Amino acid sequence: MTQSIKALIFDVFGTVVDWRTSVAQYVAPALAEQSSKCDPLGFADYWRERYDPAMNKIRTGERGYLALDDIHLENLEQTLLHFKLDDIFNSAQKAELNTAWEKLAPWPDVITGLTMLKSQCIIAPCSNGSIALMTRLAKFGDLPWDCILGADIARNYKPHSSVYSACCDALRLQPPEVMMVACHNDDLTAARESGLATGFVPRPNEHGPNQTINLRAESDWDIIAGDFVDLARRFCNL
Amino acid sequence: MTQSIKALIFDVFGTVVDWRTSVAQYVAPALAEQSSKCDPLGFADYWRERYDPAMNKIRTGERGYLALDDIHLENLEQTLLHFKLDDIFNSAQKAELNTAWEKLAPWPDVITGLTMLKSQCIIAPCSNGSIALMTRLAKFGDLPWDCILGADIARNYKPHSSVYSACCDALRLQPPEVMMVACHNDDLTAARESGLATGFVPRPNEHGPNQTINLRAESDWDIIAGDFVDLARRFCNL
Known part of the structure; x- marks a missing residue:
């Protein structure tokens, strides 16, 4: 065959x-700098859990196509909010954190x-x-x-x-x-x-x-x- | 910069x-088998000369997008016609000749x-x-x-x-x-x-x-x- x-x-x-270990390792120093008690693996898991629901809006036609890079950034915002870290990072730092998925x-x-x-x-x-x-x-x-x-x-x-x-x-x-x-x-x-x-x-x-x-x-x-x-x-x- | x-x-x-030397070398045995007097380099040149006019119909919107593989095959038909070789090769042989552009x-x-x-x-x-x-x-x-x-x-x-x-x-x-x-x-x-x-x-x-x-x-x-x-x-x- x-x-x-x-x-x-x-x-x-x-x-x-x-992705799980890699994302956790990538975000760990930034989280530690903020004296965050957030577990990097838990951060990675929460970020990833937002992935499928976000894509589903596009699969169903509810939303037009948006590259995963942009979806990841939106989901990072939600993840930071969940861990009460949303006011800590500026846009450039968030964009930098989002490159975790490239590494x-x-x-x-x-x-x-x-x-x-x-x-x-x-x-x-x-x-x-x-x-x-x-x-x-x-x-x-x-x-x-x-x-x-x-x-x-x-x-x-x-x-x-x-x-x-x-x-x-x-x-x-x-x-x-x-x-x-x-x-x-x-x-x-x-x-x-x-x-x-x-x-x-x-x-x-x-x-x-x-x-x-x-x-x-x-x-x-x-x-x-x-x-x-x-x-x-x-x-x-x- | x-x-x-x-x-x-x-x-x-x-x-x-x-492309010129490579296409010529690729088609040469098939042309020689047909006892064709056609110069393989001339064959390659003629085939390639059909390239820009064919794409131009797509650039101008006269024709919908068609992959270059398909344009090459259409232009091969014209080239074979020009060299009076159009009745010699069957569809499978033409498709095989068209793979010259992949090599x-x-x-x-x-x-x-x-x-x-x-x-x-x-x-x-x-x-x-x-x-x-x-x-x-x-x-x-x-x-x-x-x-x-x-x-x-x-x-x-x-x-x-x-x-x-x-x-x-x-x-x-x-x-x-x-x-x-x-x-x-x-x-x-x-x-x-x-x-x-x-x-x-x-x-x-x-x-x-x-x-x-x-x-x-x-x-x-x-x-x-x-x-x-x-x-x-x-x-x-x-």
Whole structure:
């Protein structure tokens, strides 16, 4: 089956990079400077929890397309308000804090796995992050993408079907020639509904040690791998 | 000045890759098999000459956006007709010939220069080629782009101003923070009109030994370099 697959497209936040630890580490010094009692991991979690509801307004058409960079900044305002830190940072400092999302560490297996896969087919992010955000994140983490796809191409957000279709169209490939890789079962459900092949890699610590969701594959995805190196081995051998 | 530049975007056909020799070499065996007297370089030239008039219908709004891959295929039909080869190749063979544009050799200085520049800022193509075409061309020639920008992002063709603006917007940069690099003076004129910085690199053999246009910089572009390595040195030192 994988012989007919010409491109692998990847969820990024969670699947490729450890956003939670990275965001916490990035904001920690700024929070400490303010003598804040706020836990940086709790700050990162609260910030991230605002992500899906904000995108949903765009998926449903309630709001026009807005890049994730802007959504992150809006959600940062809410997060600062929640932690009673809203009067402390000026606009420039908030914009600087918002660049936390451009500096997320890849999981340890990612670069080796992506490099193996890149020798076999096209690899690209299919993230809800913008082209600008994904480009800066790739430079930060040396992610060897062949191109940047995702929400910006579709001007809509996953799991809306238009995002998966737009990525296939941009590569001039049919959906069965493209495999979506993610650690989130709902992302793969949507990709499969759009006709793409599917690959699952668990990230049981995406949300920290008490994670309860997406601990395992919840369907018969085309590849179910342990990590990106295992994914590459399975993909290259099939 | 270059300290404020965060991204370099590049014309590709001519500036980065030697399309003429590469296309000629790619089609030569197929032409020879047909005992054609057609000169492969002449075939490449004729094919390429159809490029600008076809795009112009899209720039003027006479025709909706069509990816360059499709324009190349239409122009291949005209080229085959011109050389009385139109009945010889079937659809699959024509589609295969059309992939010539995905297999163009970079000029010898390109990889070294781009690698030097990539350590300093974002580098991306701003070509009239589609994301699909530019992605495959990058894989063929090991071009180390950070992302793929260009006509597909704007759904219009250079030198229409919307293409330069769309590239800056995709990177969330202001036009003066982006430098357009090209071997074509008209491309730089249009980029400058859109507020971008400009870099010129001559490619005096793009059209072969009898080239008469774009032999030298025709304005005071921000950088005028001998080749991509010289461009990188000048960019990094300024």
